[in-house]
Amino acid sequence: MFLGLLLSAMLVVEGPEVTPADTTTARSYKLDEVVVSAFKTNKYELVPASRSALSARQLxxxxxxxxKELTAVIPNFYMPDYGSRASCPVFVRGVGNKSDGTGIGFYVDGMPFYEPLSFDCDLGDVASVEVLRGPQGTLYGRNAIGGIVNISTRNPLEYQNTRVRLGYGKYNDLRTQISNYTKVSDKFGFTFGALYHHNDGAFRNSYLNEKVDKMNETEERIGLYYKPSDNWLIRLNSHFSYSDQGGYPYAPVNVETNTLQDINYNRYSSFRRLISTNGLGITYNGPVVSFNSQTSFQYINSKQAIDQDFTVNDKSFVENARHQNMVSQEFTLKSNNDSRYQWVVGAFGMMEHVDRTVDNFSPSAGSLSHTNYCVPTSSLALYHQSTYNIWQGLSATAGIRFDYEHAKTNYDNLKVKASPLSDGGFTLVDPSQMSSATGESFESSKDFTQVTPKFTLQYLTTEDNLYYVSVTRGYKPGGFNKSFSTFDERSYEPEYSWNYEVGASINLLNNLLTLSADLFYIDWRHMQITSTITGVGNITTNAGHTDSKGAELNVIVRPVEGLQFTANYGYTYARFLSYVKSATVDYTNNRLPMVPNHTLSLDANYTINPTGWLDRVMFNVGLRGLGRIYWAEDNLVSQDFYTTLNAKVAFTKGIVTWEVWGKNLTDTNYMAYGFKSSTGNYAQAGKPLMFGTTIELNF
Structure with missing residues (x-):
C-alpha cells in the first residue's frame, strides 16, 4: 500500500487560496475559506460563469x-448512485453520459480525469469543490460540454495542521482518516494523508441471502512543495486509491405501480478499482505575466464482475477488466498586470491507452464470448481567451479553442462453447475446437477536429452587483463502443451544442443577503446516449436533435452572526426534439433520461463560537429535493419529486471535536438510479436512514 503511495504521484495545487462562497456566478462574497483552481481565470475574474463552490468547512x-452527495446541493447537478464505482456518471443541466465517456470535465488541482470510474472520490480532506455549469470548452476543452468539476487541495506552505478522524455508523460503517500538513521551512513543505472505509452494505440479495453492496476502500497520498523564490512554486504530488466492493443492488420495477420488487439474482457481482494518479506542477507568478506547467499521469486497473441479466436464471455473467494509462501536458500563459486588457493562452496534449478484456459467459446457452479491445487516443489543443474592460464596469470576453483528436480501436472477438464450474467460473468444453470458433476482428480509426468559440458581455456595478450574457459552443468528440450488436454501432459521432445564458448576482443589505440567478438554453445536436442490452452491454449511439432549458437560483441570508440560511434551486426541462431510433421506435418529444426536472437544497447552519465550557458548537440541518427523473428514453418508469432530511451537530473543546450526524432521517423511499434492458426495467433504491458519530483531533 505504502509502496504504491511512494511510487504514485498526485494532484497539483494551481493557485493561492481565495474566498468565494456558494454563488451562481463567478462573483462571490467572503463567507468561508475556499480554495479555487483559478489559474486560468484572469487577474480580476472578469469572466462570469455559473459557479458554485463549497469550502472544506461547508463540506x-x-x-x-x-x-455523489453534491447532488441537488449544486443547482442542476446530478450524480446518481450507480451501484458501484464502475461508472460515475455526472449530469449538469441535463448534459452527461451514463457510460464510457462523459460530458463533464473533472479536475483535481488542475489535473484532468477522463475516465468516469475515477470520478467518485472521497471528499473528506479536500480544501474545496467548485462546479462550473455550462460549456467550458474554450479553456478546458475535451469533454467539458456540460461543465467542469474542480477539486482543490491545500498547500502546506500556507496551511499547517494534523488531523485524525474516527467515525462509526449504521451498517457497520467504519471510516478512519489521518492527514498532516507540515511546513519545514519557508521554501519546503510536505503533506501526507491516509483513509480507510468499510461498510457492510444496506441492500440484500434475497436469492443469495447476502448483502449486495459491501465496501472496502483505502486512499493514501503524499505531496512535496518547493518554493525556490517568491514567484515560483513546484509541486510533486501522489495519490493512490484501492476499492473492493459488491455492487448493483438492482431490482425489477413493476411498471404498472412504479415500485421496486426484491433484489433477486443468482451470481454475486463485484467491482475492484486501483487508481494511481501523479502530478508535477510548476507555477510562476510575475508582475506582468504568469505561467503554469501541468504534467499528469494516471494509471487505472479495474475488474467488474456482473450478473447482467439480474434474474435467478443463469443467462449472462460478464467479467470486464480494464487497464488504462493516461499522460497529459498543459502549458498556460496569462497576463498578470493592471491593464484593462487581460488574456490567457495555452496548449494541451494528451495520450491515453486503454486495454479491455470482456468475457460474456452464457451458462444456459453453454457459450462464451471473449473480447480483447484496445483503444489508443491522442489529442492536441490550442486555446486563447481575451477580456477587455470597455468602460468602467462593462467588459467583454472572446475565447476560441482548436481541438484535434485521433482515436483508434483494435477489436478481437471469439465465441466458443463453454460450461460452468462448481465455483461459478467457466471452462472451455474442448480447446481443440478453437479452430471452429466464430467471431470477428477489425481495426478502425477516427479523427475529430473542432473549433469552439465563446462570447460574454458583463457589467459589474460599484455595489458589486453583476449582470452578464454569454454564448458558448460546446463539443464532445466521438469514439468506439466496446460492445455492439450491429456494424453501425461500432462507433458513435461527436455531439455539439450552443449554450445561451443570462444571469445576475446581487448583494443586498450590506452583504446580509445575496441573490444569484441565471436562465439558460442549450441547443444540442447528435447527443450521445447510452442504452443497455442484456448479453451485449452498454452501447452509445447518437440521438437526433435535443434541447435543454432552465433556471438556477442561489439565495444566502445571514441575519445574525453565526447563522446562515442557504437555498439552491435548479430547474431543467430537457427533451428530444427529434429522435427516431428505428422504423418502429420514435422518442421525439420524450424527456431526456437521467435529468431531474427539479433540484433543491435548503440548509440552515448555526455556529456558536465560543459558548460556555465549549469552544465551538455547530448545528446544521439540510433538506434535499430531486425529481422528476425518467430512467429511459421511453419514459415508462420515473421517480417523482422526493425530499430527504440530513442533520449534524458538532461540539469542539480544544483539539477534540465530537460529531453526531444523520442522513435521510425521514427514511424516504425512492429510486436512486434506473435503466431499461432487453429483459425489463430495473432500478436501485436510495440509501435508507443512516446515522453515526465521529471523533476528530486537530493539532
Whole structure:
C-alpha cells in the first residue's frame, strides 16, 4: 500500500487560496475559506460563469464525504448512485453520459480525469469543490460540454495542521482518516494523508441471502512543495486509491405501480478499482505575466464482475477488466498586470491507452464470448481567451479553442462453447475446437477536429452587483463502443451544442443577503446516449436533435452572526426534439433520461463560537429535493419529486471535536438510479436512514 503511495504521484495545487462562497456566478462574497483552481481565470475574474463552490468547512458541516452527495446541493447537478464505482456518471443541466465517456470535465488541482470510474472520490480532506455549469470548452476543452468539476487541495506552505478522524455508523460503517500538513521551512513543505472505509452494505440479495453492496476502500497520498523564490512554486504530488466492493443492488420495477420488487439474482457481482494518479506542477507568478506547467499521469486497473441479466436464471455473467494509462501536458500563459486588457493562452496534449478484456459467459446457452479491445487516443489543443474592460464596469470576453483528436480501436472477438464450474467460473468444453470458433476482428480509426468559440458581455456595478450574457459552443468528440450488436454501432459521432445564458448576482443589505440567478438554453445536436442490452452491454449511439432549458437560483441570508440560511434551486426541462431510433421506435418529444426536472437544497447552519465550557458548537440541518427523473428514453418508469432530511451537530473543546450526524432521517423511499434492458426495467433504491458519530483531533 505504502509502496504504491511512494511510487504514485498526485494532484497539483494551481493557485493561492481565495474566498468565494456558494454563488451562481463567478462573483462571490467572503463567507468561508475556499480554495479555487483559478489559474486560468484572469487577474480580476472578469469572466462570469455559473459557479458554485463549497469550502472544506461547508463540506464537513453538511457531512458531504463523496462527490455523489453534491447532488441537488449544486443547482442542476446530478450524480446518481450507480451501484458501484464502475461508472460515475455526472449530469449538469441535463448534459452527461451514463457510460464510457462523459460530458463533464473533472479536475483535481488542475489535473484532468477522463475516465468516469475515477470520478467518485472521497471528499473528506479536500480544501474545496467548485462546479462550473455550462460549456467550458474554450479553456478546458475535451469533454467539458456540460461543465467542469474542480477539486482543490491545500498547500502546506500556507496551511499547517494534523488531523485524525474516527467515525462509526449504521451498517457497520467504519471510516478512519489521518492527514498532516507540515511546513519545514519557508521554501519546503510536505503533506501526507491516509483513509480507510468499510461498510457492510444496506441492500440484500434475497436469492443469495447476502448483502449486495459491501465496501472496502483505502486512499493514501503524499505531496512535496518547493518554493525556490517568491514567484515560483513546484509541486510533486501522489495519490493512490484501492476499492473492493459488491455492487448493483438492482431490482425489477413493476411498471404498472412504479415500485421496486426484491433484489433477486443468482451470481454475486463485484467491482475492484486501483487508481494511481501523479502530478508535477510548476507555477510562476510575475508582475506582468504568469505561467503554469501541468504534467499528469494516471494509471487505472479495474475488474467488474456482473450478473447482467439480474434474474435467478443463469443467462449472462460478464467479467470486464480494464487497464488504462493516461499522460497529459498543459502549458498556460496569462497576463498578470493592471491593464484593462487581460488574456490567457495555452496548449494541451494528451495520450491515453486503454486495454479491455470482456468475457460474456452464457451458462444456459453453454457459450462464451471473449473480447480483447484496445483503444489508443491522442489529442492536441490550442486555446486563447481575451477580456477587455470597455468602460468602467462593462467588459467583454472572446475565447476560441482548436481541438484535434485521433482515436483508434483494435477489436478481437471469439465465441466458443463453454460450461460452468462448481465455483461459478467457466471452462472451455474442448480447446481443440478453437479452430471452429466464430467471431470477428477489425481495426478502425477516427479523427475529430473542432473549433469552439465563446462570447460574454458583463457589467459589474460599484455595489458589486453583476449582470452578464454569454454564448458558448460546446463539443464532445466521438469514439468506439466496446460492445455492439450491429456494424453501425461500432462507433458513435461527436455531439455539439450552443449554450445561451443570462444571469445576475446581487448583494443586498450590506452583504446580509445575496441573490444569484441565471436562465439558460442549450441547443444540442447528435447527443450521445447510452442504452443497455442484456448479453451485449452498454452501447452509445447518437440521438437526433435535443434541447435543454432552465433556471438556477442561489439565495444566502445571514441575519445574525453565526447563522446562515442557504437555498439552491435548479430547474431543467430537457427533451428530444427529434429522435427516431428505428422504423418502429420514435422518442421525439420524450424527456431526456437521467435529468431531474427539479433540484433543491435548503440548509440552515448555526455556529456558536465560543459558548460556555465549549469552544465551538455547530448545528446544521439540510433538506434535499430531486425529481422528476425518467430512467429511459421511453419514459415508462420515473421517480417523482422526493425530499430527504440530513442533520449534524458538532461540539469542539480544544483539539477534540465530537460529531453526531444523520442522513435521510425521514427514511424516504425512492429510486436512486434506473435503466431499461432487453429483459425489463430495473432500478436501485436510495440509501435508507443512516446515522453515526465521529471523533476528530486537530493539532
Amino acid at each position: 464537513s458541516n453538511q457531512q458531504i464525504t463523496g462527490l
